[in-house]
Amino acid sequence: MKTLKTLSFALAFIFIQMNVFADGFKLKEEGYIDDIPFNTELIFDSVMHISKMSTSIEMPEESYINDIPFNTEKVVDQYRSDSAMQVNFKINDEKTIDDIPFDTHTIASKQHEFQSDRPKMASARQ
Secondary structure: OHHHHHHHHHHHHHHHHHHHHOOOOOOOOOOOOOOOOOOOOHHHHHHHHHHHHHHOOOOOOOOOOOOOOHHHHHHHHHHHHHHHHHHOOOEEEEEOOOOOOHHHHHHHHHHHHHHHHHHHHHHHOO
């Protein structure tokens, strides 16, 4: 902890000293020197003249390159299939038809009778 405080103090001191000394080094402001003759209108006109001449570029027709390594029809079919599967269909509930007689009480009691008739494993070993 003591080392951290010492390093922090040293860095802060160096930073402050740099700012104090840097304050004295200011460059003198120089006046504008017109040593390069520059006419923007002439340059613009020359650029526009060159660009007007170069706008009539004709590209030769390229031959067909089979660079698609997949069948686009299959991709579209898969996309349509996936899209169709995400549609939420609203299906109305149907009325229940009681055409299968089912009594849970009877079935449960028969299951209980079956289990009580079986001998237990512990008593069978003795």
